[in-house]
Amino acid sequence: MPEIKASTILHVDMDAFFASVEEADDPTLKGKAVVVGAGPRAVVTSANYLARTFGIRAAMPVAQARRLAPQAIFLPNRHHRYGEVSTQVMSIFNDFSPLVEPLSLDEAFLDVSGATRLIGSAREIGHQIRSRVETELQITCSVGISTTKLIAKLASGRCKPNGLLEIAHDRVLEFLHPLPVRELWGVGPKTAEALTRLGLQTIGDIAQTPRATLVRALGSSQGESLYELAWGRDFREVAASVSDKSIGAEETFARDIDDNEELLAELLRVTERASRRLRDQELATRTISIKIRFSDFTTITRSKSIDLPTDSTQEIYDQVRRLFTALGLVRARVRLVGVRLENLESEAGLVEQLTLGGREQGWRQVDKALDRARRRFGGGALKPARLIESESESGERAGEP
Amino acid sequence: MRFVIERDALSDGVAWVSRSLSSRPIMPVLLGVVINAKKSGVTLSGYDLETSAKAEVSADVKDEGRVLVPGRLLSDITKSLPNKPVTIALDGNRVSIISGSAKFALPTLPVNDYPNLPELPSETGRITGEMFAHAVHQVAIAAGKDDSLPVLTGVHVEIEENKLTLAATDRYRLAVRELSWEAPRASASALIRARTLHDASKALIGSAQVSLALAAATAQERLIGFSTSGKSMTSRMLDGTFPPYRHLLPNDRSATAIVEVAPFLDSVRRVAIVADKTIPLRLTFAPGSLILEAGAGEEASATEELEIAFDGEGFTIAFNPTYLVDGLSALGTAYVDMAFTGASKPAVLSGRESADGQSDSSYRYLLMPMRYAS
Numbered sequence: 001m002p003e004i005k006a007s008t009i010l011h012v013d014m015d016a017f018f019a020s021v022e023e024a025d026d027p028t029l030k031g032k033a034v035v036v037g038a039g040p041r042a043v044v045t046s047a048n049y050l051a052r053t054f055g056i057r058a059a060m061p062v063a064q065a066r067r068l069a070p071q072a073i074f075l076p077n078r079h080h081r082y083g084e085v086s087t088q089v090m091s092i093f094n095d096f097s098p099l100v101e102p103l104s105l106d107e108a109f110l111d112v113s114g115a116t117r118l119i120g121s122a123r124e125i126g127h128q129i130r131s132r133v134e135t136e137l138q139i140t141c142s143v144g145i146s147t148t149k150l151i152a153k154l155a156s157g158r159c160k161p162n163g164l165l166e167i168a169h170d171r172v173l174e175f176l177h178p179l180p181v182r183e184l185w186g187v188g189p190k191t192a193e194a195l196t197r198l199g200l201q202t203i204g205d206i207a208q209t210p211r212a213t214l215v216r217a218l219g220s221s222q223g224e225s226l227y228e229l230a231w232g233r234d235f236r237e238v239a240a241s242v243s244d245k246s247i248g249a250e251e252t253f254a255r256d257i258d259d260n261e262e263l264l265a266e267l268l269r270v271t272e273r274a275s276r277r278l279r280d281q282e283l284a285t286r287t288i289s290i291k292i293r294f295s296d297f298t299t300i301t302r303s304k305s306i307d308l309p310t311d312s313t314q315e316i317y318d319q320v321r322r323l324f325t326a327l328g329l330v331r332a333r334v335r336l337v338g339v340r341l342e343n344l345e346s347e348a349g350l351v352e353q354l355t356l357g358g359r360e361q362g363w364r365q366v367d368k369a370l371d372r373a374r375r376r377f378g379g380g381a382l383k384p385a386r387l388i389e390s391e392s393e394s395g396e397r398a399g400e401p
Numbered sequence: 402m403r404f405v406i407e408r409d410a411l412s413d414g415v416a417w418v419s420r421s422l423s424s425r426p427i428m429p430v431l432l433g434v435v436i437n438a439k440k441s442g443v444t445l446s447g448y449d450l451e452t453s454a455k456a457e458v459s460a461d462v463k464d465e466g467r468v469l470v471p472g473r474l475l476s477d478i479t480k481s482l483p484n485k486p487v488t489i490a491l492d493g494n495r496v497s498i499i500s501g502s503a504k505f506a507l508p509t510l511p512v513n514d515y516p517n518l519p520e521l522p523s524e525t526g527r528i529t530g531e532m533f534a535h536a537v538h539q540v541a542i543a544a545g546k547d548d549s550l551p552v553l554t555g556v557h558v559e560i561e562e563n564k565l566t567l568a569a570t571d572r573y574r575l576a577v578r579e580l581s582w583e584a585p586r587a588s589a590s591a592l593i594r595a596r597t598l599h600d601a602s603k604a605l606i607g608s609a610q611v612s613l614a615l616a617a618a619t620a621q622e623r624l625i626g627f628s629t630s631g632k633s634m635t636s637r638m639l640d641g642t643f644p645p646y647r648h649l650l651p652n653d654r655s656a657t658a659i660v661e662v663a664p665f666l667d668s669v670r671r672v673a674i675v676a677d678k679t680i681p682l683r684l685t686f687a688p689g690s691l692i693l694e695a696g697a698g699e700e701a702s703a704t705e706e707l708e709i710a711f712d713g714e715g716f717t718i719a720f721n722p723t724y725l726v727d728g729l730s731a732l733g734t735a736y737v738d739m740a741f742t743g744a745s746k747p748a749v750l751s752g753r754e755s756a757d758g759q760s761d762s763s764y765r766y767l768l769m770p771m772r773y774a775s
Contacts, residue, residue: 356574356767
């Protein structure tokens with residue numbers, strides 16, 4: 001490997017997720033073989049480990065599973081409920097890192113490189129996640145930890161159920177090479193057949209095959225990629241999901257505010273909060289909306305879409321200020337202001353249209369520097385100058401400090 | 402009121418005043434066009450409180466009179482009339498329009514409630530309709546469209562002695578056009594909504610002479626007026642101060658590309674098929690060659706190469722393709738002179754008639770690049 005990398009990638013996989021949720025919801029199921037999937041033509045979507053000892057597997061017709069284990073409990077799918085529990089699981093993950101990439105309801109990658117300073121090693125984070133999932137949701141999960149997504153996922157598969165396995169960077173090849181080729185990413189039945197024809201059984205066999213031979217047999221893109229993966233080189237990053245439809249922040253005041261300047265300062269404060277969360281998740285927004293709730297609880301929202309997605313506090317605030325100014329409020333008594341960012345997309349490859357006479361270093365660089373400082377010194381360390389003054393003036397408030 | 406008028410004279414006059422009718426006015430009378438018939442001729446007028454338009458048309462007036470009729474209806478009718486003399490008369494409280502065998506009757510609106518039109522300010526200078534329309538078009542393309550920044554939706558008009566300078570910017574590009582013209586009165590400036598100015602200048606394109614009238618900065622109502630034989634228009638200036646822009650025009654350059662406009666435009670449009678507002682067009686300049694590219698990775702991508710004259714060190718710069726097309730199309734010359742000072746500095750486009758001719762700096766289009774965020 002070109003450099004020594006810390007193990008910061010986690011792959012967390014729920015153990016027999018649907019069946020475990022059913023067991024957690026109905027304690028009388030404990031100790032029984034539980035199969036999710038019911039009805040004459042249904043297939044098994046999940047089976048607990050006891051049911052698996054009878055040979056029951058996911059995707060097997062329910063009728064066949066019944067023949068294998070007539071005494072098992074067969075339950076209908078409750079997708080809505082699994083979705084709920086999945087949301088809780090993902091939100092636990094989010095407490096450890098903003099970089100969570102869900103693969104499905106029951107598994108996700110986490111990049112915890114930002115959290116190791118605060119919480120501890122990746123292994124320590126893995127233990128904490130496992131214990132929180134178990135105490136809060138009464139289900140278990142398995143955690144694979146390594147330097148890449150490929151190895152982390154293979155590791156979690158090797159420690160199931162209810163386990164944790166870390167493959168340090170110097171043990172990656174020793175772990176990877178004995179595994180059958182089918183375990184590699186992108187190797188389906190057809191590719192496996194092609195590899196078998198070349199006499200390649202294990203991932204180690206692939207690694208020892210000249211790159212050119214693989215390219216000839218599998219084409220350039222797959223040949224190259226299998227060769228790289230076989231040496232444990234996987235450069236895919238954990239991509240935070242864009243499943244969050246929007247990011248917002250709002251603030252209810254301890255007393256109503258009727259001064260536009262003061263309201264603009266409050267809007268800047270919530271813009272700051274929302275845009276920081278946007279950047280933490282490496283996202284950018286195309287639609288910005290403001291929410292104003294008056295003292296009589298009537299609430300209005302106004303939104304504006306922009307051409308180029310942005311993650312800059314200043315650019316977002318420019319829109320917020322225009323939306324607010326366009327309302328033309330005159331001493332209106334306001335109890336809450338909020339800012340919501342929608343139409344989110346990944347900030348990777350974000351393009352800036354430079355402006356005439358604008359600063360050479362964009363606002364993004366300013367934001368990035370502020371975010372870095374905040375991560376090191378804590379949330380209150382730095383803020384726009386306007387907010388320092390208004391804060392010392394207005395004293396206690398109802399929202400977060 | 403009763404008069405006979407040629408169809409073309411009528412439809413031309415009605416088309417001119419219809420420009421300043423609003424579809425949803427604050428006062429219902431503003432939906433109307435005033436027809437004022439006097440022995441000396443007929444005057445048509447329309448007004449939406451922001452712009453006013455007046456047209457004097459020659460007619461054989463039998464009885465004098467002044468009426469207000471629904472503007473859209475009048476406009477639609479005059480467009481459809483056969484090419485025959487038209488008789489317009491007030492019958493009771495309806496206005497009849499008769500041409501050949503076609504006969505229309507229109508309701509009238511209360512003409513006494515109609516507001517007075519603003520006075521045309523006194524003339525500042527004159528220019529040919531064609532030159533004016535071309536110059537306005539060249540700058541209006543760079544004006545902003547976002548009404549929340551009203552100042553940037555305008556064209557800045559400045560007069561110093563015999564020089565007329567038009568400028569517009571949406572912060573991403575800046576178009577500046579300088580013209581020499583005859584101005585008996587020196588020094589004035591105005592900010593006018595780009596759309597209004599663009600429409601008016603297009604309508605005046607056939608006029609041999611257009612008279613421009615800028616109200617003095619001290620005038621009670623800040624108006625700009627345009628007039629030509631028989632037609633006039635006034636428009637309220639935009640409030641606010643146009644941002645100072647002259648310091649943005651670079652004085653030097655580190656690289657120059659001379660490119661034939663027509664094939665360049667074709668290539669930009671082709672490559673831009675895979676680009677959109679968020680995908681920039683990348684231009685890589687090297688001596689003798691310009692490579693255009695857009696898109697990358699798993700997205701659609703396109704690339705094309707042109708032979709060009711380039712002087713300087715090779716480099717890559719990225720633009721919003723729409724903005725580049727706007728600038729290139731506005732030049733109106735066979736070649737473009739592109740001056741650069743860096744990949745994050747504005748490019749300056751100006752025209753030249755031939756590859757080895759002189760560049761004409763009377764029109765400059767500054768375009769800010771796009772940059773991949775770090």
